[in-house]
Amino acid sequence: MAHDIAPGPAPADSTPQPGPVSDRARPAGLRKRVGGGPAKGKAGKAGKIPLGRRLRRDRTLLLMTLPAVLLLVVFNYVPILGNVIAFQEYDPYVSTNGITAMANSPWVGMAQFERVFGDPAFWHAVENTFVLFFLQLVLYFPIPIALALLVNSLLRPGVRAVVQAVLYLPHFFSWVLVITVFQQILGGAGIIAQELRQRGYEGFDLMTDPEAFKFLVTFEGIWKDAGWGLIVFLAALAAVNHDLYEAAAMDGAGRWRRMWHITLPALRPVIALLLVLRVGDALTVGFEQLLLQRDAVGPGASEVLDTFVWWTGIRNQDFSYAAAAGLVKGVVGLVLVLAANKTAHLMGEQGVYRK
Amino acid sequence: MTAVIDRPAPSRGPRRPGRFAAPPRPVWEEPPSKAGSAAKGTVIVLACLAVLVPLWIVVVTSLSSKQTITEAGGLVIVPKDITFVAYQELLSGGQVTRAALVSVGVTVTGTLFSMVVSVLCAYGLSRPGSVGHRLILMTLMVTMFFGAGLIPTYLLVQTLGLTDTYLALILPGAVSVFNTLVLRGFFMGISSELIDSARIDGAGDWRILWQVVMPLSRAVIAVITLFYAVGYWSAWFNASIYLTDQQMMPLQNVLIQLVQKQEIPVGLNMAVRAGDLSGTAVQMAVMVLALLPVAVLSPFVQKHFKKGMLTGAVKG
Numbered sequence: 001m002a003h004d005i006a007p008g009p010a011p012a013d014s015t016p017q018p019g020p021v022s023d024r025a026r027p028a029g030l031r032k033r034v035g036g037g038p039a040k041g042k043a044g045k046a047g048k049i050p051l052g053r054r055l056r057r058d059r060t061l062l063l064m065t066l067p068a069v070l071l072l073v074v075f076n077y078v079p080i081l082g083n084v085i086a087f088q089e090y091d092p093y094v095s096t097n098g099i100t101a102m103a104n105s106p107w108v109g110m111a112q113f114e115r116v117f118g119d120p121a122f123w124h125a126v127e128n129t130f131v132l133f134f135l136q137l138v139l140y141f142p143i144p145i146a147l148a149l150l151v152n153s154l155l156r157p158g159v160r161a162v163v164q165a166v167l168y169l170p171h172f173f174s175w176v177l178v179i180t181v182f183q184q185i186l187g188g189a190g191i192i193a194q195e196l197r198q199r200g201y202e203g204f205d206l207m208t209d210p211e212a213f214k215f216l217v218t219f220e221g222i223w224k225d226a227g228w229g230l231i232v233f234l235a236a237l238a239a240v241n242h243d244l245y246e247a248a249a250m251d252g253a254g255r256w257r258r259m260w261h262i263t264l265p266a267l268r269p270v271i272a273l274l275l276v277l278r279v280g281d282a283l284t285v286g287f288e289q290l291l292l293q294r295d296a297v298g299p300g301a302s303e304v305l306d307t308f309v310w311w312t313g314i315r316n317q318d319f320s321y322a323a324a325a326g327l328v329k330g331v332v333g334l335v336l337v338l339a340a341n342k343t344a345h346l347m348g349e350q351g352v353y354r355k
Numbered sequence: 356m357t358a359v360i361d362r363p364a365p366s367r368g369p370r371r372p373g374r375f376a377a378p379p380r381p382v383w384e385e386p387p388s389k390a391g392s393a394a395k396g397t398v399i400v401l402a403c404l405a406v407l408v409p410l411w412i413v414v415v416t417s418l419s420s421k422q423t424i425t426e427a428g429g430l431v432i433v434p435k436d437i438t439f440v441a442y443q444e445l446l447s448g449g450q451v452t453r454a455a456l457v458s459v460g461v462t463v464t465g466t467l468f469s470m471v472v473s474v475l476c477a478y479g480l481s482r483p484g485s486v487g488h489r490l491i492l493m494t495l496m497v498t499m500f501f502g503a504g505l506i507p508t509y510l511l512v513q514t515l516g517l518t519d520t521y522l523a524l525i526l527p528g529a530v531s532v533f534n535t536l537v538l539r540g541f542f543m544g545i546s547s548e549l550i551d552s553a554r555i556d557g558a559g560d561w562r563i564l565w566q567v568v569m570p571l572s573r574a575v576i577a578v579i580t581l582f583y584a585v586g587y588w589s590a591w592f593n594a595s596i597y598l599t600d601q602q603m604m605p606l607q608n609v610l611i612q613l614v615q616k617q618e619i620p621v622g623l624n625m626a627v628r629a630g631d632l633s634g635t636a637v638q639m640a641v642m643v644l645a646l647l648p649v650a651v652l653s654p655f656v657q658k659h660f661k662k663g664m665l666t667g668a669v670k671g
Contacts, residue, residue: 054485158375287592
């Protein structure tokens with residue numbers, strides 16, 4: 001390809017300088033980007049430079065992405081292939097090596113999936129997953145918005161920074177820590193129960209109460225992440241053009257009307273986007289959080305799809321069965337995410353990826 | 356406060372409005388009503404207290420003597436005597452000391468590794484028009500939508516022989532696609548004229564990354580480093596399924612055992628049984644160890660959060 005003559009002046013080969021002042025210094029693609037051209041136009045233009053030259057030109061960039069791509073291929077793509085064991089009766093002891101064990105395990109077709117769909121424990125996990133998801137949607141979702149409105153109304157920068165620092169903090173604590181804190185405060189030996197007993201009332205143990213569990217889980221989530229969730233709303237509020245408020249005030253709008261007609265519409269796209277994304281992620285409700293409390297409340301109240309897979313696969317070593325359940329969850333989850341993104345696009349938002 | 360006016364002005368020059376002074380209110384904005392401010396203040400103070408009070412209790416209890424803890428009936432709210440016995444015991448060798456060292460080691464190594472891999476990848480993808488960057492971007496994004504699932508990943512880690520090695524705690528989750536895309540979004544925002552001029556001056560991609568892009572991206576790099584570090588520091592699940600050797604467990608896993616099974620860490624039995632040390636204080640001290648680095652670091656990076664989160668999340 002080297003003998004091909006590239007369009008445009010001064011091809012890199014003829015430049016005597018030590019550093020490769022290549023095509024990229026005379027940026028076909030870059031100029032395109034500044035103009036904000038669509039992807040198709042970019043490809044059309046760049047396509048005029050032969051592939052070999054472009055590869056050589058961009059070899060450093062490609063090399064730089066290599067470690068990340070390799071890690072993702074090994075730890076994210078290879079295991080996707082490993083899902084074939086869902087169609088097998090996988091026996092890790094057939095062979096010393098996972099791959100040969102997979103090759104030597106008998107194929108059973110859809111038998112594992114039939115087992116999964118006939119298992120009341122699986123459907124119970126599905127039910128718990130959805131109950132927790134809806135509770136979180138209803139109880140958790142509005143809180144960061146309300147908090148953001150409150151924090152945004154704090155005018156003193158110092159006070160605001162302190163409040164934000166405090167509210168962000170729990171997001172950075174591990175689930176182990178959060179649950180331990182809750183245990184110490186609300187548990188049977190916790191400070192509130194102790195206090196009640198000392199005053200002659202009956203103590204209680206919220207941490208092991210299956211009835212209260214779903215609310216407890218939601219509340220833990222609020223404690224840990226509601227403060228963090230306000231960041232994106234604060235950013236949306238900061239982007240509001242303040243002249244709008246002034247103009248509205250001139251027209252006689254009071255503070256509530258300004259909030260209703262300016263602030264909330266400014267938040268609308270973010271709210272819609274987050275809501276859509278949350279729905280797309282409905283099947284994933286706090287794996288670590290629930291796993292940590294599984295022993296205390298028992299699987300009846302705490303089993304969700306993720307913990308179900310963990311229990312059957314890692315604990316009971318029923319690998320094929322767990323892989324089948326995991327695959328069902330993965331596929332339904334994928335459909336939900338794609339549908340959610342589609343909805344986001346239809347609403348004119350960007351979603352996780354662009355169209 | 357009137358006395359302030361009489362005092363001579365400080366030599367530093369004219370007084371600037373402090374961070375804790377309210378900025379002037381625009382003329383059109385009506386001042387808040389007394390009741391409104393009070394309600395607002397109450398909610399915000401309550402929200403902050405909901406975070407701070409539990410932490411206060413944990414820290415104070417870990418610093419209390421056995422006698423104080425017994426008198427308080429478990430957890431201490433008002434400190435009486437401050438003692439560091441629990442920490443001395445925990446950090447003078449034994450299981451918790453080892454676990455803390457393991458956590459520090461895994462966090463430092465893992466964060467460095469993740470940052471190198473992510474920054475390189477983000478830069479490699481940040482020059483538009485480069486060969487294959489769309490394909491690689493897709494390769495990254497797909498993993499955000501479809502995970503392989505727990506079981507195949509577990510079997511793979513086993514097959515690779517990573518079980519019972521610290522690599523099992525680092526490698527499987529070393530690349531966060533989200534973090535990488537945040538970095539990429541930020542790198543793409545750096546003016547291309549700047550990069551082009553560096554290139555014309557003879558700088559290659561490595562040099563541009565190191566001497567132009569990285570110094571301009573300190574804010575986002577600080578945020579992403581914190582995200583990775585917090586991830587490694589808080590992780591316990593991988594350790595719980597890939598490590599069988601109790602000696603290798605990181606701090607979070609020791610904390611789980613301590614709290615859920617009420618096991619006193621190995622090496623502390625004597626002190627606790629002898630009655631010098633309260634088991635509760637030990638638990639609280641381990642919790643403080645687990646939360647301390649995060650609680651200390653995150654406020655420093657806080658001012659960059661919004662910028663970092665937005666460049667990635669919105670531009671993605």
